[in-house]
Amino acid sequence: MDFCNLKINRIIIHEIFKRNSEGEIVEPRYSEALSILDDAGIEVLSDRIINSVGGNAYSMEMEISNYQINSCVEISNRLINCIKDNDFINISKSIAYKLAEAQTTRRMPGGIVLIFDATIGLSNKPTIGIIKAEIHSGFTRNANLHDMVLQYISELLLTPQQKLYKVVLFIEDNNDSSLELNQRYCSYIYDHNMKRAETKDAATYFYSTFLGCNFKKNSKIITRNFYEGSREFINSLDITDEEKFDINMQLYSYMKSPITTTLSIDDFAENNFPIEIRDNYARHMKNKEIPNTLIQKDTTFIENRLKQRKIKFSNDISIMGPSEKFKELINVISSDDESTTLKINGTIKDQQ
Template sequence: MPLDNLTINRVCLHEVYQRADGGAVVPPTYGAGLLVLDDRALQAFRSRVSAAFQSSSQCMEMSVRVHGQGSVLANGVDALATNNDRFAQHSRLFADALASAQTSRQMPGGLVVVFDGTVGNPAAPFFAVMKAELHEGFVKTNDLQAQFVSDLFLSPKTKLYKIGIFVSDGAHPRPALPEGWSAIVYDSAMTASQRDNAATYFYSGFLGLDIPVNAAQQVRKFFEETKAFIRAAELAEERRVDLYNGLYVYLKLDQGNTIQTSRFAETYMDEDLAEDYLTHMRRVRFPVAAVAKDLSEVAGSLRLRKFKFARSITLSGPPDAVRDLVTVQAIEGEQGATWTQVTIRGRIEAQE
């Protein structure tokens, strides 16, 4: 989600802290005014922001859930309309809100960077809030010695930061919030296959945003929750293998353009197991209706079907080949132990 034609206008810096031992909020430390950056520093800051939003796997457009008075969106819109002195004063509200949203001592402190500017062509105004965690490193001195510092931030190789950016569509007159505004979040912990890795306290508790429900995310949820059900069900190992094979086949080889829990249950499960499965999927709030089969977030997981055994022994292959050529059966081994008998209908073609 690149930020084309990005310009940075005003920047303010504050600091929030880890909660106290008793769980109380530690008041933030506020910057005195606008952050003064020379051209080189401003360009570096702009580069960090632009680079973050180049990574489509670590950023996501989100839906605005909280937009009333006192919300991050409402405060940001108000801040955009102020002069520089008022902007610096108004930006303190974001530090207060983030300190309150960090409800656990497991959430580290860091710097709150509030900034605004324009993006796109034609240029549209935006405001953004970044949380940048501090980290340690060494700084080279003029006499080729090194000085250890513990308060580095925004280093290009250490992406310990999160950014929420709110972009206006430029509509006039100003519509009722949240109309006319889009929100995008960058979080270095997020990946394309694990959107839930994004820090909930930041995007939800602080920014008031929700991860939008789309087909790719729903298909990933179907894949993960169905695997979880099969893993936990009281089944013979051979039956468990059949269900895993069925899941891979249903997603990867079935020619339908939608997925549906009832259809999967009817195709691969007996009546009692199907009822338990459908109950499980309702419990995790997966839709009963059909969902478009967008495999973009599970494509990597569907390439190979894997069996893992003790002492790092792994058997893997394309799901259709595993279904057609591999039989897995639990057998009784020595001293009552359970062993696994794997039959492959084919000869060894190579060894490494």
């Protein structure tokens, strides 16, 4: 998806609250008028959205699994087709209530729900955007919701405090009305909680219960391609065999880590490559058709390969061992065009 040329048209903002002490939904505070930002505010807000959803290590394309009546994408489709501002305002209230409904426990904080219609990309595809932003402790509410909104956008949304807000874009990729909505729309979601295992559950209510989205079913293939594409790039670098060995071990650790549930080109590059070759890595992965947003990690197709590490030499000699202990058991001491010196932490047990 080409994330550029975002042109925001109408903006409406509501406020939702965490559930009361009895666990019941507190009615959202609805705005009855569109919010007006000046040109500078619109430009900065557009940049924030593009940078978050379009190229950030916490953004992911997802499949739309719920596209029935009153699903989030169905409401968004109605918003896109709104001609009258009053209709846009009233329909947008359903989005705010749906989010309040999805927040089923008091642990989930309230916040501002910003909804906008826009176009995106060079072909100006119709888009509905939703931002849920938490209200930080230093923010003081005004009696007038409209004034509060403008102050809040200025103080939070227009600053890079990315952990405090979530963003979704529903982009109409095909306007054929005979198709189901999940075939007409694509969805991109930005959420800091989606990346790590310990906070993934905190994101589920937002992308699944509220938005009706789920992880793409081809994540097994993309995970395999990420691993193979990264290995190919590492082994093509003009660096020593020792350095290749170390980076390949980092790749293995990245794939097997129980801490992170996602993969990211930017994330892996930042932690393993010098800055001067990161763009080359990104281009290489793009040529392999690997998305530059977050990838849901599913190692099913490479599980057996990750259990064993193997080094193959130019004379057809190979060394293989368990991946978890490979770096502890085998050290690459030095190498040149004709030979490689290894140290194996073990003695010969058997010969065949």
